[in-house]
Amino acid sequence: MKYIVIIGCGKTGKELAQEFSKEHNVVVIDRIKHALDALGEDFNGRKVLGDALDLKVLETAGIKEADTLILATGNDNVNIVISKVAKKLYKNIKKIALQVYDTTKKRIFSEEGLIIVNKTYILVEVFKKCLL
């Protein structure tokens, strides 16, 4: 059982939270209460309302105990900044995955230890598999 912190409870964050909370300890952070409410009554994890750029909020979410960190805020720069600072400060985190929309940024910030998920790249891979 892993301790997973998910930042951003939009479409992607919400799906991931619901999926992972079946088998893992999940904490979801979002700035908007409405977004956290969308997880539904039977969501089996913890919700933290707050700004994840504030390190106090990350620590309230138990980032110091987390095994995995997922960034799905919908803002590339926010995802990149938080993942970089988390990698630097919280050595307990074994895997950090972040969504990055901008392909140029994916190239620059592809550093060791960060798993960068880019929709365009995934689509290209899927198309290649289907067509070639």
Next chain:
Amino acid sequence: MFIIIAGAGRLGILLAKKLKEDKHQVSIIDKSEVVCNRLAEELKGVLIIQGDATNPDVLKSAKVEKADILVSTTSSDADNIIICNIAKDAFSIKRTVSRVNDPKHLLLYKHMDVDVPIDSTSILARIVEEEASFSDVMNLLSIKKGRLSIVRVDIPQNAPVVNKILRDISLPPSAVLISILRGPEIIIPSGLTKILAGDEIIAVTIIDNEKQLIRSLIGKL
């Protein structure tokens, strides 16, 4: 010097104008086409680049690799940090300065190696607090991000220093009286200068000792 400014809000524009007046070379970057078009008229001799400064190609077109300092003034703290990081990592800029929008994000700036994060909200709050709490004291100038300040203290009748010579007054460390304004007279004090009621004292002090300085001059806060 050559200075790049990312973000042409009120702060960015004012800064560009001042730096230009001081004969520095300036580039300014902003996302908005409308803002950039307006600036082209307003800021003569400044290289104006329209684009997202978190994109390295945009920074490159602002000639960032030739810059001495990059100043980020956008309203997004995540953007400011990324801009400063790219400037340092990809273009070897030595000094990055940034506005901090939300004081709660200051720690993030520090951990992400932004050289000079300026938390204007906290600086302003401190000044307002000072203005509100000490009527006999006025902060004239704050330098070094508010760590050093020049203050004016009006000496009331009942102050403990009245009719004493400076040599006999104990002041906190790192605080110096620069001058005494007595009516039309400006006195540069020596150890033998006597302080009178009604004097206005100009002093420089590190911020940590400001309250102690005021207490030793007027006996209260």
